[in-house]
Amino acid sequence: MPLPPESADLMRAAERASRSAYAPYSRLNVGAAVRSASGAVYAGCNAENAAFPLGSCAEANAIGAAVLAEGPALRLVEVAISAHEADGRAVTIPPCGGCRQRIGEFGPHARVHFATEDGGVRTLTLDELLPESFRLEP
Numbered sequence: 001m002p003l004p005p006e007s008a009d010l011m012r013a014a015e016r017a018s019r020s021a022y023a024p025y026s027r028l029n030v031g032a033a034v035r036s037a038s039g040a041v042y043a044g045c046n047a048e049n050a051a052f053p054l055g056s057c058a059e060a061n062a063i064g065a066a067v068l069a070e071g072p073a074l075r076l077v078e079v080a081i082s083a084h085e086a087d088g089r090a091v092t093i094p095p096c097g098g099c100r101q102r103i104g105e106f107g108p109h110a111r112v113h114f115a116t117e118d119g120g121v122r123t124l125t126l127d128e129l130l131p132e133s134f135r136l137e138p
């Protein structure tokens with residue numbers, strides 16, 4: 001499915017963020033951008049660590065920036081993810097399981113677009129990516 005034209009800016013923000021990634025260990029540069037219900041866009045990239053489990057995903061960092069800006073009222077409507085290897089080759093990155101849970105906390109019905117290695121984009125809803133997800137009433 002082609003990326004809807006109104007989502008092109010979000011994917012561009014994700015691509016831009018992937019160029020800031022710190023990924024010397026996996027050499028997989030990931031960028032994510034989220035759009036909140038207010039219309040604002042927040043981006044993040046992965047940031048790895050020599051102690052591997054301490055590294056963080058692009059989506060987690062984008063969501064952290066969004067929470068910082070909008071606080072607990074944050075609602076996510078759309079997420080875009082773009083990734084490339086060190087040599088610039090595009091890689092298909094559906095969000096990892098943990099990031100699906102992170103997105104669901106603020107956007108249980110968010111649309112998730114991820115760039116594919118053939119230059120396309122795949123779009124799924126969070127409900128499709130993480131059916132029957134774990135929720136806890138605050």
Ligand code: THU
Binds near residue numbers: 026046059094
């Ligand atoms: N990564 C992300 O940033 N998002 C995902 O959804 C999957 C994985 C990052 C984490 C790590 O820096 C690298 O990709 C390889 O796992």
